Amino acid sequence: MTIVKNNELTPEQVRDSKVYRQWGLTESEYNLIVTELNRLPNFTETGIFSGMWSEHVSYKKSKPILRKFWSTNARVLQGPGEGAGILDIGDGQAVVFKAESHNHPSFVEPYEGAATGVGGILRDIFSMGAQPIAVLDSLRFGELDDAHTRHIVDGVIAGIAGYGNAIGIPTVGGEIGFDPVYSGNPLVNVMAVGLMDQAAMQVGQAKGIGNSIIYVGAKTGRDGINGASFASAEFSTEHASDRSAVQVGDPFLEKLVMDATLKAVNAHSDIIVGIQDMGAAGLLSSSSEMAAKAGMGITLDLNNVPQRETNMTPYELMLSESQERMLFVVKCGEEQAIIDLFQEADLDAVIIGEVTDNGRYILEFDHQVVADVPIDFLTHAPKQTLPMAEPKRLLSMSEVQYQPDVSNLKQTILSLLAQPTIASKAKLFRHFDSMVRSDTVIKPGGDASLVRVRGTKKALAMTTDVNARYLYLNPYVGAKMAVAEAARNIVATGALPIGITDGLNFGSPDNPEVYYELDQAVAGINAVAKQLDTPIISGNVSLYNETDGQAIYPTPMIGMVGLLENVRNATTIGFKNVGDKIYIIGETLDSFNGSEIQKMQTGSIDGQLFGFDDAAEMSSQRLVRTAISQQLLASAHDLSEGGLIVALLESSFLGQLSFNIKTALADKYLFSETQSRFIVSVPESQVVTFEQLAGQKATLLGQVTNTDEMMLTTATQQIILSRQETQKVYQESISWKLKA
Amino acid sequence: MYLAKIYVTYKPSILDPQGEVIKSALKRMDYIGVEQVSQGKYFEVKLTAKSIDAATAEVESFTDALLINQNTETYHFDLSLVADEVNA
Amino acid sequence: MKAAVISFPGSNCDFDMLYALQDFGVDAQIVSAKQTALTDFDAIFLPGGFSYGDYLRTGAIARFSPIMSAVTQAANAGKLIVGICNGFQILTEAGLLPGQLLVNATPGFICDEVALSIANHETAYTNAYEMSESIVVPIAHGEGNYFADDDTLARLEANNQIVFRYVNNPNGSVHDIAGIMNERGNIFGMMPHPERAIDEVTGNIDGQNFFKSILSSILTNV
CATH class of the missing domain: 3.90.650.10 (PurM-like C-terminal domain)
Structure with a gap:
């Protein structure tokens, strides 16, 4: 032979x-x-x-860690090990989803790398017998001031558009982030969601x-x-x-x-x-x-x-x-x-x-x-058990939280809005057909996207999320925050989070520090997933994301799906009616290490990551979901990068309405990234019911107005921002940088 | 067998936005001498025909019918005799 | 009213159109582009998508599908022929409507919701819209830049064949053209997607009157 x-x-x-x-x-x-x-x-x-x-096929290096993922509950019809995971959504129907990375191919040939990434993940879905209904992208690039990065961004966006638009599956959401660690190693993670009758599995x-x-x-x-x-x-x-x-x-x-x-x-x-x-x-x-x-x-x-x-x-x-x-x-x-x-x-x-x-x-x-x-x-x-070691950078980090410079508050806000990670990505998402199939209820630009299940009252919420800077400072807590934020996105639409797929993007597992990061990230994902009852039913591992020995930040993309029983209750982030009261849910603390404002003002991120309170997270989410199911909220928006001020502005821009806010917080807290927070707006008629329900969890900030002026009074000063001018910075910054 | 190399371009009066984008990219890349870029399509078609005249007529016919849209596009082509290949 | 929605290989809005028609009570069905007969139908819809991958040129290969001679026959018989997006591109390639859809003036696919003005209210596609109404309809295309030579444009204008115009031209179309019909008024094409704008759940109902217009004109004529 x-x-x-x-x-x-x-x-x-x-x-x-x-x-x-x-x-x-x-x-x-x-x-x-x-x-x-x-x-x-x-x-x-x-x-x-x-x-x-090869690691890509056998997961021989990552499997000992991946085995730890929690992946069973009553909804799970198919866990990890097949093309995609499957969850029961009632009425004999099921949702199928999975994420996949195409990082290396997208660096070498951005258009085809990204395009075939979309094609591959869609095959995973329909090979299970499911009709793909949506695609989301989680993308990370270097900074836009680099010409080669701009070339990669253009190619990746065109590739996703070229494939997804043509095959006729809407690209309904996702997120895009920028950081120099990705300049030689961009991340292109694509999540696809499908719908099927359980009988066709x-x-x-x-x-x-x-x-x-x-x-x-x-x-x-x-x-x-x-x-x-x-x-x-x-x-x-x-x-x-x-x-x-x-x-x-x-x-x-x-x-x-x-x-x-x-x-x-x-x-x-x-x-x-x-x-x-x-x-x-x-x-x-x-x-x-x-x-x-x-x-x-x-x-x-x-x-x-x-x-x-x-x-x-x-x-x-x-x-x-x-x-x-x-x-x-x-x-x-x-x-x-x-x-x-x-x-x-x-x-x-x-x-x-x-x-x-x-x-x-x-x-x-x-x-x-x-x-x-x-x-x-x-x-x-043959399995490989690899050594782990806590990264040296984590051993000597400052316990003190960074204190932002807010001496010129207005300018700080405008500069923050122009940061590529904060600024609107609408100019990029515009290239994706987000509406084909005519089922998209919440389009890109919200917290999570929402796709109706035709012929039923139901809708599926979906999102991708991770803030890798948090994981860089603390892989365990950062991973918990990634799951929590994904869930907040889902909850803000009114949906119940039901499951997770992941895209684990890490450096070389042969480096004990990277292997430690992977282990800690999985542990962190598990910890919050169990509290949310969102099993991890599928996923993808992409290792060796390094260029010339420099690893990316540990970037476990969390793809989450939620179920909204009645699509008529769908809630979006934009303010809706003049006079609606604006509340913040959750406590705002000194949370600046790893924040967008630290990155903007110091050029890097540093210090011990701020804390994450599991109980506070669960109770904030419960409150928002309950309030939406009782139809008390006109809008809901999760707080994430850039903190309270960015969330307020986004709700204004999306709703084309302004706000008049008065807070006892000091200026710097506008930029704090404490987890477990939302802003919601409540119609006058529902205020009493909402306040009774929320108790101490919610604090009144002010109300929605219809002027161009957005008024903001902090503990120390009052500033007024023109909505039109501010929104221009938010809308245009990415295209200005892309055309540079 | 004949080999037709067919070059399709926009008619001069038609705006070619892709060509314009490429031109401005080249300018940004410091190719300051670039005056004009037009993007077209290129086809290689192998065909059998009794004579070069017959081949010419055939190429013109199918190019008009399918390869171009006569509203906006024009073309020219080269025709040459090539050895028959044995296709494995 | 009986309607056919033609499914070309690569069509991807065929079911959106089918469901939209069914929502308005139309007896609609998908008909494969491999079929050769359309005699049973009062109206024929060519849906959006990427027929044959949009390879070569949008619509260029689809126009040679077997079904297209039946479409031409139906058009000559005065049946209503409606092309949306890729369907519009196919109709122009087939010569059933004048002009051509070119690459957007700023190349790249655009998905957005854009304002349209109704340039002619007395058509089978717009009669249900109010005179003062301006509507917002989704667009999703990379080649929606309508081009026609000056003579053709003059004819389109003179005969009131321009049905919809963009309020803020997104793609470079001449005379802001978003949708046109033939002189007889029974063949129509537009780049925007009214079938994506019929349900409150998905946030836009400005396309409803498009379908109501077609329904009322078919019921009047049949």
């Missing part, structure tokens, strides 16, 4: 040249393979082990001896060969010219694949055994994982794989990451119905193999066996 194709190294040459190291296999992993097989692996086998044992499993493996969708080319290993390698600027790992997306084709797949699921659920999309490590990973999950074996005849290029080798066919491809397992004898359905949509659908009971992964090519390895061994990379 030592077949050697043209130009391929012999098993002995593989061993002697140690080419496997270039593909990411360590020497000890290679030796383990030799021992298990009891012979030298050939070229193809070495290649498939390198793909399957599909899983990626290859059960039943003799059942057929059917390849569907785009033909296989040489694009993205070994992309999985590429995404698992640290980035060095030397390799920036290496473009072989870039795949090109075709949203038109994916639209056809999506529609046909959903049609197949609805019409032929009795004969479809499993569905899996081909993502990282392509055909290899999808086919071997489907068989492993079912405890079966699989045999593929690679000559049947539809090919776009000529003379492709088994290694290339297995490792290609050509986009828009899916694998179906279909009952033996029933294949033609599926093949016909896809051919009707002008798509390739070809039987390429079958399920076996021998537990082996066997590849045939030109009538010869080119790989024959135990499937369990192939799909279970």
Whole structure:
């Protein structure tokens, strides 16, 4: 069984040249393979082990930590381990969601990297049998004064738009942040949400001896060969010219694949055994994982794989990451119905193999066996327990909170509004079709987005969030805050948070300090998720986010979904009526280390992170949800980066109304980022009921007005801001910087 | 077999916003000598035909019918004889 | 009234249009672009999307779909033909409406809600709107920049074929044109999406009168 194709190294040459190291296999992993097989692996086998044992596919380094995620409650129909997680939302329906990162590809080729990120996560959703209904993006870039960053921003935004708009799934929200740590390593995390009838649920499993493996969708080319290993390698600027790992997306084709797949699921659920999309490590990973999950074996005849290029080798066919491809397992004898359905949509659908009971992964090519390895061994990379160490920076941090300079309050407010992280991203989000499908109730620009479930009273709220600066100062508490803020976003719409997907973006896990950050972040996410009853049902890990040894901030993106039982109760952040009373919910403290104002005024973030009070968080959220369900609130907005002043201004801008505020707080507290706070506006008629409900939790600040003047009286002074002028700074700052 | 290389551009009277954006980017990148940029499309079409005249007529016909929109676009093309390839 | 919503490969507003028509009580159904007959229908809607990926030019490949000869036949028979967004682009490529939709003056896809003025109230698409009404309708396109030569524009203006204009032109369209009809008035195309503006839950009902107009004119004519 030592077949050697043209130009391929012999098993002995593989061993002697140690080419496997270039593909990411360590020497000890290679030796383990030799021992298990009891012979030298050939070229193809070495290649498939390198793909399957890459961190991107196997999570061999992160799994010991990911196992700790809490992922079960009564709603969970499908937890981690499949294409996406699934939650029960009643009426026999379910919501499906997951996030995925495309960080490295987006740095190398921003347009295609971001576009194929959207395509990949949508396949994860519809391969579960769900109709995708929304996409959200969590993006991090370097500062906009850098020309290359501007190029990346333009490309990523255009790529998300190019794919999402064309396939017709609305991009309803997300967030965009800027910090120099991302300049050589931008983050492109995409979350997709789908809706399905529970009866249509599909899983990626290859059960039943003799059942057929059917390849569907785009033909296989040489694009993205070994992309999985590429995404698992640290980035060095030397390799920036290496473009072989870039795949090109075709949203038109994916639209056809999506529609046909959903049609197949609805019409032929009795004969479809499993569905899996081909993502990282392509055909290899999808086919071997489907068989492993079912405890079966699989045999593929690679000559049947539809090919776009000529003379492709088994290694290339297995490792290609050509986009828009899916694998179906279909009952033996029933294949033609599926093949016909896809051919009707002008798509390739070809039987390429079958399920076996021998537990082996066997590849045939030109009538010869080119790989024959135990499937369990192939799909279970040797776990690595890595050392952790508390980062040195955390050991010597100042306990004192930064004190902002507010000597010119008005100017400080305007400067803060112009910060790219604070300023409106509407000019960027405008490129995304947020309304296609005609179900978007709350569009980008609110706290969370809201998408109705047609034919019911229900709506789904969704958001992505993380403030990585907080995690940089304290990975455990910062992660708790990320979950809490995501939940506040959901709650501000009136919805009940029901579940989490994550996108864990970290540096190299081989660095004990980074591994510690990962461990602490997961612990922090768990801690708040359990209190909220929002299990973590899916997620993605992106490690090695470093450029020339410099890691990004620990950035665990939290994607959260909420359920609003009656869409008529949907609440938005904008002020609604003149005369409505404005309240702040929650206590405002000295919370400045890691804040936007510290970053703006000192150029960096420093000192021990301020505290997080779990009980205060839960009670603030409970209050807002109760008040919305009793229809007491005209608006609700969570407080986050930039603190009270930014939240007030955003509610004004969105509502096109001003405010007259009087607070006993000193000036600096306008910028405090204490967690667990909201501002809400309450119609006069509901004030008594609201105050009774809120008790000590809410403090009256003032009322909504219809002048251009926004009046603000603090403990020490009164300032007046023109809404029109202030809003211009907020609206235009990003485009001014992009055009620089 | 003939190889047609077809170059499609906007008619001169039509604003080409993509060309304008590229031009201003080039100016920003200090290519100050750049006077005009127009963005077009380029097609390579292989076809069999009895003669070069027949091939010319064919190319003109399908370019008018599909490759361009005659409201706004115009084109020119080169035609050459190429060896038949054996497609694997 | 019986309506067909044509689904081209890559159409993505076909179901939005179908649901909108059904909300107004229209007996509407999706018809594949592979079909060749449309004899049963009073009105035919070409929805938004990216037919054939918008590859080559928007609408350029879709116009050669099998269904398009049936669309042309129906148009000649005086049936109502309505193209929204990509549907408008297909109608111009097919020569059923004059002009062409080019890349936006500032290149890039725009999704927004924009104000429209109603340039002609006496059409099958606008008769239900109040005279003084200015409406806000979503747009979502990268190629919505309407172009026609001067002669064509003069004809459009003279014959009152311009149905909607942008109040603040978002894409560079000549004469601020957002929607036009043919001389006979039975073929209509517009870039904005009235089918996204019919439900209070999603925050905009300015498109309702568009559908009411069509309904009343079909009921009058049938």
